Amino acid sequence: MIKVAVLGARGRMGQNVCAAVxxxxxxxxxxxxxxxxxxxxxxxxxxxxxxxxxxxxxxxxNVHKLIxxxxxxxxxxxxxxxxxxxxxxxxxxxxxxxxxxxxxxxxGLSAVLAMTFAKKAARYFESVEVIELHHPDKVDAPxxxxxxxxxxxxxxxxxxxxxxxPDATTEGHEARGMDVEGVKxxxxxxxxxxxxxxxxxxxxxxxxxxxxxxxxxxxxxPGVLLGVREVVSRPGLSVGLENLMxxx
Amino acid sequence: MIKVAVLGARGRMGQNVCAAVxxxxxxxxxxxxxxxxxxxxxxxxxxxxxxxxxxxxxxxxNVHKLIxxxxxxxxxxxxxxxxxxxxxxxxxxxxxxxxxxxxxxxxGLSAVLAMTFAKKAARYFESVEVIELHHPDKVDAPxxxxxxxxxxxxxxxxxxxxxxxPDATTEGHEARGMDVEGVKxxxxxxxxxxxxxxxxxxxxxxxxxxxxxxxxxxxxxPGVLLGVREVVSRPGLSVGLENLMxxx
Amino acid sequence: MIKVAVLGARGRMGQNVCAAVxxxxxxxxxxxxxxxxxxxxxxxxxxxxxxxxxxxxxxxxNVHKLIxxxxxxxxxxxxxxxxxxxxxxxxxxxxxxxxxxxxxxxxGLSAVLAMTFAKKAARYFESVEVIELHHPDKVDAPxxxxxxxxxxxxxxxxxxxxxxxPDATTEGHEARGMDVEGVKxxxxxxxxxxxxxxxxxxxxxxxxxxxxxxxxxxxxxPGVLLGVREVVSRPGLSVGLENLMxxx
Amino acid sequence: MIKVAVLGARGRMGQNVCAAVxxxxxxxxxxxxxxxxxxxxxxxxxxxxxxxxxxxxxxxxNVHKLIxxxxxxxxxxxxxxxxxxxxxxxxxxxxxxxxxxxxxxxxGLSAVLAMTFAKKAARYFESVEVIELHHPDKVDAPxxxxxxxxxxxxxxxxxxxxxxxPDATTEGHEARGMDVEGVKxxxxxxxxxxxxxxxxxxxxxxxxxxxxxxxxxxxxxPGVLLGVREVVSRPGLSVGLENLMxxx
Numbered sequence: 007m008i009k010v011a012v013l014g015a016r017g018r019m020g021q022n023v024c025a026a027v028x029x030x031x032x033x034x035x036x037x038x039x040x041x042x043x044x045x046x047x048x049x050x051x052x053x054x055x056x057x058x059x060x061x062x063x064x065x066x067x068n069v070h071k072l073i074x075x076x077x078x079x080x081x082x083x084x085x086x087x088x089x090x091x092x093x094x095x096x097x098x099x100x101x102x103x104x105x106x107x108x109x110x111x112x113x114g115l116s117a118v119l120a121m122t123f124a125k126k127a128a129r130y131f132e133s134v135e136v137i138e139l140h141h142p143d144k145v146d147a148p149x150x151x152x153x154x155x156x157x158x159x160x161x162x163x164x165x166x167x168x169x170x171x172p173d174a175t176t177e178g179h180e181a182r183g184m185d186v187e188g189v190k191x192x193x194x195x196x197x198x199x200x201x202x203x204x205x206x207x208x209x210x211x212x213x214x215x216x217x218x219x220x221x222x223x224x225x226x227x228p229g230v231l232l233g234v235r236e237v238v239s240r241p242g243l244s245v246g247l248e249n250l251m252x253x254x
Numbered sequence: 255m256i257k258v259a260v261l262g263a264r265g266r267m268g269q270n271v272c273a274a275v276x277x278x279x280x281x282x283x284x285x286x287x288x289x290x291x292x293x294x295x296x297x298x299x300x301x302x303x304x305x306x307x308x309x310x311x312x313x314x315x316n317v318h319k320l321i322x323x324x325x326x327x328x329x330x331x332x333x334x335x336x337x338x339x340x341x342x343x344x345x346x347x348x349x350x351x352x353x354x355x356x357x358x359x360x361x362g363l364s365a366v367l368a369m370t371f372a373k374k375a376a377r378y379f380e381s382v383e384v385i386e387l388h389h390p391d392k393v394d395a396p397x398x399x400x401x402x403x404x405x406x407x408x409x410x411x412x413x414x415x416x417x418x419x420p421d422a423t424t425e426g427h428e429a430r431g432m433d434v435e436g437v438k439x440x441x442x443x444x445x446x447x448x449x450x451x452x453x454x455x456x457x458x459x460x461x462x463x464x465x466x467x468x469x470x471x472x473x474x475x476p477g478v479l480l481g482v483r484e485v486v487s488r489p490g491l492s493v494g495l496e497n498l499m500x501x502x
Numbered sequence: 503m504i505k506v507a508v509l510g511a512r513g514r515m516g517q518n519v520c521a522a523v524x525x526x527x528x529x530x531x532x533x534x535x536x537x538x539x540x541x542x543x544x545x546x547x548x549x550x551x552x553x554x555x556x557x558x559x560x561x562x563x564n565v566h567k568l569i570x571x572x573x574x575x576x577x578x579x580x581x582x583x584x585x586x587x588x589x590x591x592x593x594x595x596x597x598x599x600x601x602x603x604x605x606x607x608x609x610g611l612s613a614v615l616a617m618t619f620a621k622k623a624a625r626y627f628e629s630v631e632v633i634e635l636h637h638p639d640k641v642d643a644p645x646x647x648x649x650x651x652x653x654x655x656x657x658x659x660x661x662x663x664x665x666x667x668p669d670a671t672t673e674g675h676e677a678r679g680m681d682v683e684g685v686k687x688x689x690x691x692x693x694x695x696x697x698x699x700x701x702x703x704x705x706x707x708x709x710x711x712x713x714x715x716x717x718x719x720x721x722x723x724p725g726v727l728l729g730v731r732e733v734v735s736r737p738g739l740s741v742g743l744e745n746l747m748x749x750x
Numbered sequence: 751m752i753k754v755a756v757l758g759a760r761g762r763m764g765q766n767v768c769a770a771v772x773x774x775x776x777x778x779x780x781x782x783x784x785x786x787x788x789x790x791x792x793x794x795x796x797x798x799x800x801x802x803x804x805x806x807x808x809x810x811x812n813v814h815k816l817i818x819x820x821x822x823x824x825x826x827x828x829x830x831x832x833x834x835x836x837x838x839x840x841x842x843x844x845x846x847x848x849x850x851x852x853x854x855x856x857x858g859l860s861a862v863l864a865m866t867f868a869k870k871a872a873r874y875f876e877s878v879e880v881i882e883l884h885h886p887d888k889v890d891a892p893x894x895x896x897x898x899x900x901x902x903x904x905x906x907x908x909x910x911x912x913x914x915x916p917d918a919t920t921e922g923h924e925a926r927g928m929d930v931e932g933v934k935x936x937x938x939x940x941x942x943x944x945x946x947x948x949x950x951x952x953x954x955x956x957x958x959x960x961x962x963x964x965x966x967x968x969x970x971x972p973g974v975l976l977g978v979r980e981v982v983s984r985p986g987l988s989v990g991l992e993n994l995m996x997x998x
Contacts, residue, residue, distance in 0.1 A: 115874050116951070116958035123867045123960070126997050130859050130972070132445040133390060139454075142381060142419065147426040166996075171390065173430075173443050178395040181431025181440050182423060192429050192440040195421050197380040198456035198717060206387075207860070208446035211969030214860035215961040216867070221694060221717060225955030228874070252910075253870050254998050363626050364703070364710035371619045371712070374749050378611050378724070414748075446965060455612070459721030462612035464619070465711040469942060469965060473707030476626070500662075501622050502750050628941040629886060635950075638877060638915065643922035667886065669926075669939050674891035677927025677936050678919060688925050688936040691917050693876040694952035702883075704942035 010234055011037035011053035011077070013068055014060035018223070019082060023057050026227040033234065049075040055234045058083055066090045069107060073097050079107045080233040082226075095243040104241040112151060113229030113247060116218035117203065121155045122248045123216050124205040128159040129166035131207035131214065136186075139194040139202040147182050147193040152203055156186035159205070163188075258482055259285035259301035259325070261316055262308035266471070267330060271305050274475040281482065297323040303482050306331055314338045317355060321345050327355045328481040330474075343491040352489040360399060361477030361495060364466035365451065369403045370496045371464050372453040376407040377414035379455035379462065384434075387442040387450040395430050395441040400451055404434035407453070411436075506730055507533035507549035507573070509564055510556035514719070515578060519553050522723040529730065545571040551730045554579055562586045565603060569593050575603045576729040578722075591739040600737040608647060609725030609743060612714035613699065617651045618744045619712050620701040624655040625662035627703035627710065632682075635690040635698040643678050643689040648699055652682035655701070754978055755781035755797035755821070757812055758804035762967070763826060767801050770971040777978065793819040799978045802827055810834045813851060817841050823851045824977040826970075839987040848985040856895060857973030857991060860962035861947065865899045866992045867960050868949040872903040873910035875951035875958065880930075883938040883946040891926050891937040896947055900930035903949070907932075 010027045014020040015038035027035045037051035041060075045068075048056060055078045058068050062085025072079045073094075086109055094107055112118055128134055136159070138152035148156075170188045179185075182193040201220040206213065229247055236250040244250055258275045262268040263286035275283045285299035289308075293316075296304060303326045306316050310333025320327045321342075334357055342355055360366055376382055384407070386400035396404075418436045427433075430441040449468040454461065477495055484498040492498055506523045510516040511534035523531045533547035537556075541564075544552060551574045554564050558581025568575045569590075582605055590603055608614055624630055632655070634648035644652075659666075666684045675681075678689040697716040702709065725743055732746040740746055754771045758764040759782035771779045781795035785804075789812075792800060799822045802812050806829025816823045817838075830853055838851055856862055872878055880903070882896035892900075914932045923929075926937040945964040950957065973991055980994040988994055 114956055115953060116956040119867075119871050119874065119958055123863075123871075127863050127867075130863065130976075130995070133443070135442050135444060137385065137440070137442070143422050145422050145424070147423040148429075171443070172445060174391050174393045175395040175430060175441070175443065176393070178432050178441065179430050180427055180433060181396075181429045182421075182427050182438055183429025183431070183440065184426050185428060190430055190442070192385070192431065192442065193423070193426065194383050194385070194438070194440065194454060195381070195419070195423065196383060196454055196456035196461065197420060198459055198461045198715075198721070200717075206442065206444055208444035209859060209969060209972050211446055211964065211966030212858055212860040213444065213446045213961075213963040213965070214863055215959070215963075217957075217959040217961070219694075219957040219959075220955065221696075221957070222955030225694070225953060228953050232874075251874070362708055363705060364708040367619075367623050367626065367710055371615075371623075375615050375619075378615065378728070378747065446963075446969070448965075457611060457721060457724050459716065459718030460610055460612040461713075461715040461717070462615055463711070463713040463715075465709075465713070467709040467711075467942075468707065469709075469944075470707030473705060473942070476705050480626070499626070629939070631938050631940060633881065633936070633938070639918050641918050641920070643919040644925075667939070668941060670887050670889050671891040671926060671937070671939065672889070674928050674937065675926050676923055676929060677892075677925040678917075678923050678934055679925025679927070679936065680922050681924060686926055686938070688881070688927065688938065689919070689922065690879050690881070690934070690936065690950060691877070691915070691919065692879060692950055692952035692957065693916060694955055694957045702938065702940055704940035707942055709940065709942045 007032060007034050008234060008238065009034050009036045009052050009054045011048045011051055011056040013039055013056055013058045016040040017059055019059040022224060022227060023059060023230055026231060030231055045071055053077050055080060055237060057230060057234065069094055070097055073101055073105055076103060076105065078105055078237045080230065080237055081107065081109045082113060082230065091243065091245060098242050106237040106240040106242060106244065108233045108237045108244045108250060110233060110247040113226040114220050115229050117151060117220060118229065118247045120203060120205065120216050120218035121158060122253060124155055125158040125162045127207055127214055128162040129168050131209050133171040133208040134159055135190045135206050137192045137194060137204040139196060139199050141199050142195040142197055144195065148184050148191040152191050153186055155203065155205065156189040156191050160187035160189050255280060255282050256482060256486065257282050257284045257300050257302045259296045259299055259304040261287055261304055261306045264288040265307055267307040270472060270475060271307060271478055274479055278479055293319055301325050303328060303485060305478060305482065317342055318345055321349055321353055324351060324353065326353055326485045328478065328485055329355065329357045330361060330478065339491065339493065346490050354485040354488040354490060354492065356481045356485045356492045356498060358481060358495045361474040362468050363477045365399060365468060366477065366495045368451060368453065368464050368466035369406060370501060372403055373406040373410045375455055375462055376410040377416050379457050381419040381456040382407055383438045383454050385440045385442060385452045387444060387447050389447050390443040390445055392443065396432050396439040400439050401434055403451065403453065404437040404439050408435035408437050503528060503530050504730060504734065505530050505532045505548050505550045507544045507547055507552040509535055509552055509554045512536040513555055515555040518720060518723060519555060519726055522727060526727055541567055549573050551576060551733060553726060553730065565590055566593055569597055569601055572599060572601065574601055574733045576726065576733055577603065577605045578609055578726065587739065587741060594738050602733040602736040602738060602740065604729045604733045604740045604746060606729060606743040609722040610716050611725045613647060613716060614725065614743045616699060616701065616712050616714035617654060618749060620651055621654040621658045623703055623710055624658040625664050627705050629667040629704040630655055631686045631702050633688045633690060633700040635692060635695050637695050638691040638693055640691065644680050644687040648687050649682055651699065651701065652685040652687045656683035656685050751776060751778050752978060752982065753778050753780045753796050753798045755792045755795055755800040757783055757800055757802045760784040761803055763803040766968060766971060767803060767974055770975060774975055789815055797821050799824060799981060801974060801978060813838055814841055817845055817849055820847060820849065822849055822981045824974065824981055825851065825853045826857055826974065835987065835989060842986050850981040850984040850986060850988065852977045852981045852988045852994060854977060854991045857970040858964050859973045861895060861964060862973065862991045864947060864949065864960050864962035865902060866997060868899055869902040869906045871951055871958055872906040873912050875953050877915040877952040878903055879934045879950050881936045881938060881948040883940060883943050885943050886939040886941055888939065892928050892935040896935050897930055899947065899949065900933040900935045904931035904933050
C-alpha cells in the first residue's frame with residue numbers, strides 16, 4: 007500500500023487524481039491539499055509519494071519542500087525550465103536518500119508510447135510525416151505534443167545520419183501545420199475530435215503508422231498511477247513518463 | 255458481346271485497356287490503333303465503342319470522327335475545356351442517333367466514389383477537411399484530385415447554406431497543402447505510397463471518414479470497362495464516371 | 503419556427519432532444535411529456551412535429567394519436583415490425599392530410615451515411631468486409647448496426663449479380679464476428695471505444711474505406727433535428743433517416 | 751565496403767537481394783550461387799557476409815559451412831527449429847572467432863517494428879486485439895505473422911501479470927480469425943491488399959494503434975541490408991531482425 011498525497015487537489019486534474027488513487031487497491035490517499043492549505047498537512051500525512059498538479063508559479067517550490075520532507079514526487083504541472091529541473095536534480099543528489107522525482111509533460115500512455123516508438127522507428131525509414139488532429143476550438147497549431155514529437159524524430163534522424171524525407175514539391179505550402187526541423191506536421195481541426203496524433207513512416211513498398219487517440223481527460227490517470235508506483239524505485243530526476251516504463 | 259476499339263493502344267494506359275478488354279468475357283477487341291495508324295481501321299472494324307487514351311492535341315478530333323462513324327466513346331485523355339466539351343455535346347445532339355460519349359478525368363472506382371460520397375455528405379457535417387497522400391516524387395501539391403474534391407465539397411456546402419468549418423487557429427499555416435475555397439487540404443508525401451485520399455467529416459460526438467487508396471495503375475481498368483458497358487445506353491455527353499453509375 | 507413536442511421527455515434521449523430543440527433557433531419546444539402525462543397536452547400544444555423516444559409498448563399507439571391530431575412524427579423508439587409500420591402507412595394514407603412519419607433505427611448521421619454509401623458502393627467491388635468496434639461491455643456481437651449494414655451490402659450485391667467476395671481460406675473461423683449472407687463481419691471489443699464501424703471494399707489495385715465513429719450519444723441530435731425539419735415536407739411513412747436526406 | 755555473397759541467388763528473393771546489394775554504395779556483391787553451384791565459389795570469393803535465401807532442406811548445412819569458412823550469415827530461409835538453431839549457436843561459440851549469424855523470419859522493417867512495439871506496449875493497456883489484412887488468395891488464416899504477434903503480446907501481458915482483455919460477448923464467434931492465447935486475431939481478406947497488420951490497444955479514454963503495410967516484396971530489402979551491415983558486429987546467433995536494431 008503506497009501512501010499518496012495530492013497537491014492541487016481541487017483543480018480538475020487534481021480531483022481526477024484523488025478519485026483514481028482512492029479507486030486503486032494498492033494506493034491510499036492520505037492528504038489532499040490546494041492553495042491556501044498548510045504544507046505541513048502533507049509532511050505529517052505519512053505520504054510516500056506526492057502528486058503535484060498545481061500551477062507553474064508554485065510547483066518548483068512544492069517539489070523542493072517534498073524532497074526536504076522525504077517524499078517522492080510525480081509532477082504534472084507545466085512551466086518547468088532547464089534551470090528549474092537542474093535545481094531539482096541537484097537537490098535530490100545533495101539529499102542523498104534515494105528519493106525520486108518524475109516531471110512529465112504528458113501522462114497519456116498512448117501519447118507517450120506513440121512518441122517513444124516514433125522516435126525509435128524514425129531512423130529506419132526514408133520518409134516520415136506527422137498528422138495531429140484536434141477539436142476546432144484549439145487555438146494553437148500544430149499542437150505542442152506534435153511539435154515535440156517532430157522535434158524528437160528530427161533529432162533521432164540527425165543522430166543516425168539519415169537524410170531528410172524526400173519531397174519534390176516546390177509550392178502549395180499553405181495548409182494548417184508547420185515544418186519542424188525538416189519534419190512536416192499537418193494540423194487537422196475537426197468538430198467531434200479531442201486530441202489525436204498519427205506518425206506515418208515510409209520505405210519503398212512499406213509503411214508503418216503509429217496513431218494515438220485521447221478521447222477524454224480521464225485517459226491520463228493510468229499514467230499518473232504508473233508514475234506513483236514506479237517513482238519510489240527510481241532515485242533522482244526523471245523527465246518524461248517513458249523513462250519509468252519498461253520499454254528496453 | 256460489345257465490340258471495342260482502342261485509340262492510343264501503344265501507350266501505357268492503352269496497353270492496359272487492350273489487355274482488360276481481351277480478358278473480359280463480354281467484350282471483344284476489334285481494333286487497336288495509335289499515332290500514325292489510319293482512322294479508317296477503326297471505322298471499318300465494326301466497333302460499337304471506342305476507348306480514347308491518346309493525347310490532348312488529338313482527342314477532340316478523334317471524338318468527332320467517332321461520332322461521325324456512329325461509334326460511342328469513352329475518353330480518358332486529359333486537356334478538355336468547357337468549349338471542347340460543348341462542341342462534342344452539340345455534335346451528339348446534331349447527330350441524333352443517340353450516341354453516348356463519356357469524358358472522365360478519373361476511372362478509379364474508389365476515387366470516383368470517394369469524391370461522390372464526400373460531396374453528398376459534406377452538407378451534413380459541421381467540419382470537413384481533406385488529406386491527400388502520395389509518393390514523394392509527385393511535383394504538385396495538393397493533387398488535382400484533392401483540389402477537385404475540395405472544390406466539390408465547398409460548392410455543396412455553399413449550395414446548402416452551410417457555414418465554413420470552425421477554426422480557432424490564427425497562425426501556423428505553413429504545411430504542405432492548401433485552403434481550397436475554405437476547405438483545408440493537407441498534402442502528405444511519403445515513400446512507399448502511390449495515391450490516396452481521405453475526407454474527414456465531423457459533428458459533435460461523431461466522425462465520418464471516406465478514404466480511397468490507389469495502389470496501382472491497373473486499378474483504373476474496372477472503371478474503364480464499366481464506362482464501355484454503360485456508355486452505349488447513355489445518349490449524349492456524360493462528364494465523370496459517377497454519372498454512369500447507379501448511385502441514386 | 504417549427505413547433506415541436508417531445509414524447510418520452512424524461513428519458514435520456516428525450517432530455518437530449520428537449521435540450522437540442524431549445525437550442526435550435528428555428529425550432530420551438532411547445533410540449534414535453536412522458537409516461538403518466540395526458541396526451542391532450544400534446545394535442546393542445548400547437549405542435550407541428552412530435553419526437554417519440556418512448557418505449558416499444560406505447561410508441562405505435564402514440565403515432566396513431568399524433569396522426570389523428572394532425573401532427574407529423576419523428577420516431578426513434580425501437581420495436582417496430584413490418585405489421586406495425588404497415589398500419590401507420592395505411593393510417594397516413596387514410597388520413598389524407600399529407601402528414602409525414604419518420605421511423606428511424608439510427609439518427610447518427612455518420613452511421614446512416616456510412617451504411618447508405620456502403621450499400622451503393624458494394625456492387626462495384628470484388629471484395630467487401632465489415633469491421634465493427636465497440637467498448638467491451640457490449641454483450642452482443644456483431645452489433646445490430648453492423649449486421650444491418652452487412653445485410654444491405656449482401657442484398658445490393660445480389661441484386662446487381664455480383665459474385666461473393668473471393669476467399670481461399672478454409673479454416674480459422676473462430677474470431678468474434680459472423681458471416682452475414684456471405685459478408686464477413688469482424689467484431690472488435692476494446693476499452694476506450696464507444697461505437698464504430700468500418701466497411702472495406704477492394705478491387706485489384708485499389709481500396710475504398712468508409713468509416714464512422716460515434717463518440718457520444720449527443721451525436722444523434724443533428725439527425726433528430728434534421729428529421730424534424732424534413733418530415734413536414736415528406737408525406738407518408740419514411741423508414742430510415744437516409745430517405746429524408748438529399749443523397750440522390 | 752562489405753563483401754557479400756548471396757546463396758539462393760536465382761530465386762525471387764535472391765535476385766532482389768543481388769540487385770539491392772549491387773545498388774548499395776557500401777556493399778559489394780562478390781558471389782551469387784544457387785543449387786548446383788560449388789560452395790567453394792563462396793569460400794574463395796572473399797565474402798565477409800553471406801545472405802541465405804535457399805530452401806529449408808539445405809539452409810542449416812549452408813550456415814555451418816559459412817561458419818567454417820569464417821563468413822558471417824544473414825538467413826531468411828524458413829524451416830528452422832529450436833534444435834537447428836541451437837546447433838548453430840553452439841558451432842559459433844566453438845568456432846570462437848566472433849562470427850555472427852542472424853536468422854530472421856521477417857525482414858520487413860515495418861512488420862518487425864510493429865511487432866516489437868506491440869509487445870512492449872501490450873502490458874500498459876486494458877484491451878488489445880489484432881487485425882491482419884491480406885489478399886484473398888492467401889490460404890491460411892490468421893497469418894503466421896499475426897499469430898506470432900498475438901503470441902508475443904499474450905506472453906508480455908502474462909509476464910507483467912496483466913488480466914485478459916475484457917469481453918462481455920458470449921456468442922457470435924464465427925468470423926475469420928482466431929483466439930491466440932486470449933488475444934483475438936481478426937483476419938480480413940480483400941482484393942487489392944497485399945499484407946497488413948494492425949494492433950489496437952485501449953484504455954479508458956485512449957487508444958494506441960500500430961499498423962504496418964507491406965505493399966511489395968521489395969520492402970524486405972532495407973531489412974536484409976540492415977542485417978548485412980549489423981551482423982558483422984554482433985557475435986553469436988541472433989534470432990529476429992529487431993535484435994540488430996537500436997530500439998533500447
